[in-house]
Amino acid sequence: MLRHRLAALFEPRTVMVVADRTLPLDDDPPRWLAGSHAHANVAPGQPIALPPMPGLPEDERLDQALLCVPPERLPEALAVLKPLRPRCVVLLPHVQAPADPLEDMIYCRAWGRLNDCLVLGPHSLGVQRPHLGLNLSQLPRMALGGRVALVAQSRSIASAVLDWAQDINMGFSAVVSLGDEAGLDLAQVLDYLALDARTNSIALYLEEASSSRDFGSALRAAASIKPVVVLKAGHAADAHTTEDAAFNALLRRAGAVRIRYFVQLFSAIKVLGYAQRPRGRRIALFSNGGGAPQLALDVMGDGGSVVPAALSSATLKALGQILTQTGRVGNPVLTYTNLTPVRVRQVIDVLVADAGVDGVLVLLSPDPLSDLEAVARELADIAPAARKPIVTCFMGDATMRPLRHMLDAVGTPAFRTPESAANAFGILGAYHYNQTLAQQTLPPEPLGKPPRLEEARALVREVREAGRLALSREECVRLLSCFHVPLIHISAADARGRDIDDEDLPMAIRVRRDDKFGPYITFGSGGQDALLSESNRTLELPPLNRYLARQLVQRSTLWRKALSRRLQPAVYEILLESLEHISGLVSDVPDLLSLTIDPLISDDTHLLALGVRGALSRSPMLVLPEHSGYRHMAIHPYPRRLVQAKAFKNGQPWLLRPIRPEDAEILQTFIRGLSDESRYMRFVSMLRELTPRMLERYTRIDYDRELALVATVLVPNPEHRGHPREEIIGFAHYLRNADGRGAEYALVIGDAWQRHGLGAQLMRALIEAAREQGLAYIDGVVLATNRPMLSLMAHLGFRNDVDSEDPTMRRVWLDLGDTRQH
Template identity: 30%
Template sequence: MSVRNLDHLFAPRSIAVIGVSSHAGSLGAMVLRNVRDAGFRGSIWAVNRHSGEVDGIPLLAGVAELPAAPDLAVLCTPAESVPELIAALAAKGTKAAIVLSARLHDAAPEGGTLQDAMLQAARPHLLRVLGPNCLGALVPEHGLNASFAPGNATPGGIAFATQSGALATAMLDWANAHGIGFSHFISLGDSADVDAGDVLDYLASDGHTRAILLYLESVQHARKFMSAARAAARNKPVIVVKAGRAPEGARAAASHTGALAGSDLVFDAAVRRAGMLRVDTLEALFDAAATLARPVAWRGERLAVVTNGGGAGVLAADALSLAGGTLAQLSPATLAALDQVLPAGWSHGNPVDLIGDAPVQRYTQALRILLDAAEVDGVLFLHAPTAIVPARDIAEACVPLLRGAPKTVLSGWLGGRTVEPARALFRDAQLACYETPEQAVAGWMQLVHYHRNQEALLQLPDAHPPEVKVDADAAAAILRDAARSGRDWLDEAEAKAVLEAYGIATVATRRVRDVEEALDAAQEIGYPVALKVVSAQIQHKSDVGGVVLDLASGEDLRRAMVRMRQRLDRAVPNAHIAGFTVQKMIQRPGARELIVGIADDNVFGPVLMFGQGGTAVELLQDRSLELPPLNAALARGMVARTRIGRLLGGYRGQAGVDEPALVDALLRVSQLACDLCELAELDINPLLADAHGVLALDARIRLRAPGTTPGSRLALRPYPSSLEAEIAVDGTPLRVRPIRPEDGAALATFYAQAPAGDLRLRFFLARREVPRSELARFCQIDYEREMAFVAMAGDRIAGEARAICDPDNLQAEFAIQVASDWQRRGLGRQLMDKLLAYLRARGTREVFGICLQENAGMVRLARSRGFEVTAGDEGTMRMRLVLRQEAAPAPDEAASKLSAT
């Protein structure tokens, strides 16, 4: 991931257009005209092999003729010329290029592709490439239109990035027609270098961008994309529409998990985990941006609808119900207050029907009551035009009440020209405005889903997570043994042994070769038993008669094995029968059959699945997906998103399942996905769950090809347990480890117990407490980009040291805080050494921090570790330590997010 030199791409001071022809309709001439007509204020140069001029701009014979290295070069030349031009530009000092040319996947004369040759020429000089095969980029704030779009973009607060060039031109035309402006309009093309992750990183810190819109067709680097998306979504709304939502068609799969975990569902899980919002259409993309980019006082999901037309209210209520929304239940006090201001014939419920003849005062009185009602989180105001009161009069009266309301307010002005003045007043007041009840409800549900995802991104799980002790070495040995024998699948006994190594309860199972061994096994584990075939060629055993249940005696078992062999000979004559398993029959009336599994996604790697199990699992399609690693809150969320999850709490006298046991099983499967790179697919189906716990009745595990690095295939870097260590301070043992999401309560106590002076030194301002959202941000870190070490004295945090690295890993900003009773005892020094060792190991170039001048202890600590300490602005001190000797730019203190104490 990298944002290096993207300022040259999106805010250049000079531009060279390469491949400009004097022919007015040529690509180069069109791009040059766009660059000039957009009002670009820097130098503009045009390059062509032939002399002359275009639109008054002289043509230069080649890159060597450029008077200086342009910040940005736009290449409009044939594909075969691109690598050589990129090499010449890079050598001259150009730091960014937009390659509009297509066909760079063609073979290059020296081997590989033209795109490979282009990148090889660019990388040594850190020249960034947008494209190839793209439309270009537009940044109205800087007068930049380096594209062949048929028009320009108007300035605005929305950034739009798309992987489709054809869609980009249509979208730009549509946006201009609807008055939608952009901070950036970026066509990514083939994303050979600059991709969606890079753009997200850049736009996340751009002050002109209020919301980021993405049109994606694929994700190339999952971990990079997820880190960038999570960082951006914490700063501003990120809304994505992705092609390929519809299934490509049913595909055969060897396991239920593989059949159910479709790639589009995995993308949904990734979007939710990153705190973004996914929508289905391009129109919904801009509707969501218009809604989310406005300041919204979000209180919750309970919506009240107020309207002057009963039909409009019913349509809104229907749309809300179908979308899974929540209609607020008005309290007796609210209903009584509305009775006082509304005529006798009003609806006496939600939606609140004001009656068609409602005067202006009736609107404002009803709205004021609903805004004050504790049971209402948001209000949808719907108006249908009447001849009694002009819509503009109603809008003029309502705007002062609704602007800055303590709750979310959406509006729907139904109709055309009659209500347009009212719409204009609401839009000018930054109030979300829609044309139909259904569109308004869709806007509300976008807010609902967005805030659900944001809550998941910033959650604080249980303070005391269940400890997951596993024997990863034993499980890995089973997988390696199977791989050495050339098998793709473990047999059932091996699969259950893997589960047992991870502490997941399984039913007693014995592997046997013949009838006599089966009888001995059944005698050992006790009747009744189940008999199952073991064959690498048979995965769905029950489909071919490879399962017999409830065998109550030795004679039953003997007959069942004979008949099973006969059935298998007919159904799968070419299958090799490696043996059988004898399994204890479990009698647990009322237990729910669930499925828990791991599938392997081509982009996002391992993905976890939970849902309703049994033989009809594909038919029921009741499942939820999540990316590992899980914590307890995420595990409970997986369960809650399924239909079967709503039944697990018990109903109609049936006891609920042991939720802690189910959550524990999900956490263990998540740990298994993180630990075992040899595992490609896991099915636990059924997983029985009842009030007594969970039990895996059947399990299948598929192996992946050898050579995968542990953890590298995970889209999210898991908790780095290898960084845990024991230290001693004044003879007292402390455990230093990376912070975990579950540390929120301990961190809150750590800050709450700190003296006011310490908090001021840490945060540069006086504060009594750290908000929950900030605590979540400090605990829910992305281990791919940042690290926070906590020194634990039992359950109490004695000190913390954290660093946030830039996307290029060039600079890391650090902060340290030590509890008052642990200060001046050497803990800060040990935490600093731990942090610096970590940053050196990950290859960070330099580390910096800022502290107040009065923070003498921090200054002494920094100098003792080799930091260069200089006076900064406004009473601060700057601390900088080079970890690697390459030159690095000075940090931008204005963008500093951390301080040190």
């Protein structure tokens, strides 16, 4: 089993403490580490000397060094540590403030880079791993164990959350404060936590949004596996709204959830620890009074992510029989008499059984006529086993706090106020919506007509050679035509001669570039209206497909006010197609700084562009985006350059291309069509089809860090009068290993297509892509009885090792630095 590089931080086997004080680890080391850590005392005026490190072989590197020293002695401490070659150094804040914090950060970053060492800090809170009893921080109290990982760019926020969590008995799987990121960045931490079996969800507090592609890629990978909630500072009205909107777009595309206020972080952490997830936004409310649900409804109605459910007639009838004359059976469901455990169970059973209800919010206030402790015990029994999420609110403190703790103890979130409880459900609802966006699987579609890339790039060179950055109208039109953007470009005078509804509001499509998140596309009002409605434009990051283009348009104020009623369906499709193709232009022509199509109007059958202007960036892109990994963008687009038309020896054509989310249906068909033997050789089980999670994992590819290739042929489709459709006949995939240096491959070929050289061609393409992404090796685990696969790997230059843990398996691997051709 490969060890993740960050295991030295989160699960160290050896720790050297270098400090001028006693740290919590020294007082209470975990049992498994007690004989594998040592403390080097830093005394004033005395040189730092390291004691012997027990349990560390001479040829083995130290896992972690934990430092808390005066700033002026930091270089000395790092120098004495160098012979131990630590994999990770954690720099805790010292009571003595540094003279120049920036200089310390630069020095630590350089030291870590020169010594192949991860550096956390300076001025980090440190790390806690409660389930291991590991407190690598200055905090005297260990967090309780739990399933939520807390990652903060502020040690004060992290310490405040831990203090609050102690009060409500909430635990964590890991706590890490990054402080000044010297050599360890957020992307690396997300990669580790995504694979951490102890972590079910992740809460992030950010003060500075990372602009690196690595962050977006890691966030996308983590959020595809477990819920991620983000609290980011700096969203006030005077903040840079475009950057904030671009950051929100990145979170949506990753499937993460953003919260706005610190108080919501507590709700988010509590609710993310809940095992039940809503499948929709419709919430039923049940209360022993009318005030609390009204406060919750106010939160829901304030642009919230959840809405009150419409109860079915059967539900209303059943509730009427339970509550008789003592309550109200609408939504919210109210009872005005003494509340009993039996009545609570009956009401909740009815609400959960309603197909139109996605979750239940129970709001209770103190009532001397009811045994609320017995009611809380009943809720603690009901909620963990319920098919739908049940969130509770016990209003008050003196008598209600112990009841909240009772619910928290069984893993069911209980809140103090109706607003926080409703907001928690909103977080669950937003998570559901963003996951739907991130995991959207569309029906299979053709790739479409390829753009005239060389012509477009030649045009950009001509403009630069002429000493200009601004594009003329004619040059903009030429550039758009190279990407087959289906707009008709006319003058304002020509527009007056067409059949155009004077009531139609002009539209506008704009391309701009943010310093952190790269190019983005906005849609909204055009013409004079644009001057008054800039804040109502919607924004999305490229690349766009048809679904994302539709979401961009439908989120706009212009769509809700007018376009949804007035735009003809055929013209609406032209608008979506235009956005898709403009997204392709943005991806493949990185020199484009801005593009404005305004005003954009429609008649019954066409979309008419009356004005278009554009500009190039001051600095030209010297490397083609397909060779640089599209580093000018926040999200790696579909790698079109890997699409290759090929043919078998008998002349039958086939296509090699990267997989797309739209391929989920035909990939499932391919897996179902495999023989039992082929399926067992690939999955080492009799799995007959991919689970929804596996299907998503193989088709929702982050092209920046992994790759899946498919071989397809065209076959007649009887459901569409024999028109051809794509059929997958081969599949190859690699996913990065825990060490970050290599990747594990998977390969499966359809039974009817084996022994045609298909596997070798797929693997060669996969290997070349892995080299381009900077991987050092590619490996895989193969059944020892799978001789055809072992023979193919040997032909491609792979080495074959016996699996030390399982003699029925073989590990095959290839050094990607080996340039020999096979």
